[in-house]
Amino acid sequence: MIETKDLSKRYPGGHQALKNVSLSIQEGEMVFLTGHSGAGKSTLMKLIGGIERSTSGSVAINGTKLSSLNRSALPYLRRNFGFVFQDHKLLIDRSVFHNVALPLLISGLSKSEITTRVRAALDKVGLLEKGSFNPVTLSGGEQQRLCIARAVVNKPAILLADEPTGNLDPGYAADIVTMFRAFNRVGVTVVIATHDPAMIQGLGARIIELKQGELQA
Amino acid sequence: MNWFYSRSSAFSDSVCRLLKQPVTSILHILGMGIALSIPMGCYMLLDGADQFSRKLNNTSQLNVFIAADSSDKTIKLAEKQLTELFDGEITFIDQDDGLKQLSKNSEFSELVKNLDTNPIPHLFVLTPLDSDAKKLTDVAQTIENWSFVEEVSFDAKWALKLESFVNLSKILVMMVVLLIGLGFVASIFTNIQLQITIRKDEIEIARIVGATGRFIRRPFLYYGFIQGLLGGLCAALIIFFSVKFGLNAIQPMLEPLGFYIRDPDLVTLSSPLLFSVALSLLGAWLSSNNHLKKIDY
Known part of the structure; x- marks a missing residue:
């Protein structure tokens, strides 16, 4: 590949x-x-x-x-590709939801499709309840999970x-590794x-x- | 629908960015409006002056004086040559009629009675159909060279000068418009560069997750478009209210001179709008393109 x-x-x-x-x-x-x-x-x-x-x-x-x-x-x-960075590269002037929605907006998806897929991605990383939050209010681990949600929302190969x-x-790190393992199990x-x-x-x-x-x- | 959502998101984002800095945005838009309204206002004043000079030319006449001692044959020859040369109405006033008209004037009646001979020259009054002052000047110069012509008076010479002045001023206004246009593009270019610097991280992230150049450029083009539209609208309003309430106040003083400033019509008002939008889009496109070329391969 x-x-x-x-x-x-x-x-x-x-x-x-x-x-x-x-x-x-x-x-x-x-x-x-x-x-x-x-x-x-x-x-x-x-x-x-x-x-x-x-x-x-x-x-x-x-x-x-x-x-x-x-x-x-x-x-x-x-x-x-889905990219995950150490420094997260999040947009601090947009909500958690809009950060995750960016790749889908770029791909030209409809509003309803974007909403469905963003919610699914946030749910997968455990941030569904924080969609309206500003990224700066999240902890380091949550910010990394948000970055992962943005990386996987477009279902990359x-x-x-x-x-x-x-x-x-270490605790947060183990969670993140588990997440990557789960994505790999479904073929990514x-x-x-x-x-x-x-x-x-x-x-x-x-x-x-x-x-x-x-x-x- | 997807197409619309993607663009409406970029558009609303651009509006929000303008609203986030209200004072800066208002001052910038006002600056654009004032810069545009100055040449447009000058152009309207010149248009009034142009109409004025045309009116003067319309009433202009050429007076061709033939020597008092000229024979009938010479006068007939003059009439024939004038008819061939001149396109318009030709009226002949011989020296006797001229003297009679002079004697009707109470100031000269006593003087005329004491004259032994008639010193008044014969006169051809030429009224043109075409009000082109340049053409009339050429005709006057040709007639002046005829041997039997004593003098040619052209009462629209100063109107010609005014017309030349108006034409020259129009060229100057066009140059000002051109310079303001360049300044406009430079100003929008710099403004968009500033926006790009502010949104540098966002551009980088968008690029990484697969944004095309068009997607990245779009919000900046919308930003430039909105600024151009508002700047043009501001210029149109300045022109409209200046003419409506400012220049119309002095119109009664200008009217006796035949100098009219027309109320701005839709075409006049929409021209700064179109000009402003087009130049703003150009500035935004150049600026965003310049940045994209630097960051992508």
Whole structure:
């Protein structure tokens, strides 16, 4: 489903974030990307999600090379992904409901369909009662769950989570991991970038390790 | 329906953003309105001056004086040449009729009685059908060169000068309109850039979850459209009330001169509106496009 070949990324200023990374992730698989800070995990996630462009090499999603897509086609590709960020990236001037509704509004769904699906997503993460709240009034764990609700509301085929438990206490972190596991069980391909060993233990998922931008055997 | 919901959401969001900063929005819209109403107001004044100069030209005449000692043959030749050259009414007043008219004037009656010979020249009065002052000037210059013509007086020369002044002023007003237009686009461009900076996070998130360039650009275009519409409306109101209550107050003083300022009609009032909306949309499009080019690949 996801295939990278000799993928490299050099940022302006000369920092080499990724060096010749080649990997393959199957459909319905759950994978952990590990490595220390600065290992290139976030960069790899951005390149897979089509948020950034690689310097060399290629990323293919279901056989389609991202570099072969033109600018106007990329947004439609991104709709196949659900993104979860460590810093949540929530809109603080909108309610919880409207944060989750954003991907559906972008996809052009009707108001009634948006309402139904947003309520279902909020219910799944346990925030149904807080739809009218402002995100800043939520706890860290709730904000992360809100971010997950927004990521899954569009029923994506691939879930990309970048340090999703980074700022959470162990209890909340375990909840989040359970949630990802549940999504994976229903067929969603899940890629989680983390440097937290506790998160990986006991899940039996494949682990891909990055070190200074290079894939470790 | 989905199409409508997506757009109405973006539109209501743009309205909310304008309402969130009422003072800034009002001042900006007022600035736009004033900037637009100045050239429009000038144009209306010039239109009045233009009508005035046309009226003057309509009443203008050419007086062609033929030397008093000219023979009948010369006068006939002059009449023939004038008929060929001039498109309009030609009236001949010979020197005897001229003297009679002069003697009717009480101031000159005694003087006329004491004259031994008639010094009054023959006169052809040319009244044009076409009021084009430039054309009349050309005709006057041609006639002046004829040997038997003593003098040509053209009483609309200053009307021609006024017409030239009006035309020049119109060009100046157009230049002002052009400059204001450029200023308008620059102002909206900067304003939208500010909005983009404020909504930078929102744009980034929207892009990540699959928003197209059109989706991201839409609220900014609506924002520019609303500002342009309100700015144009403000300009139309300023023009309407200025003419209705300001200029109409001095209209009685201008009327004897034949100078009329017309009440602004729908076309006059809608032109700043269209101008403002079009330029605002252009500014918003350039600004949002400029940002999109920077952030996406």
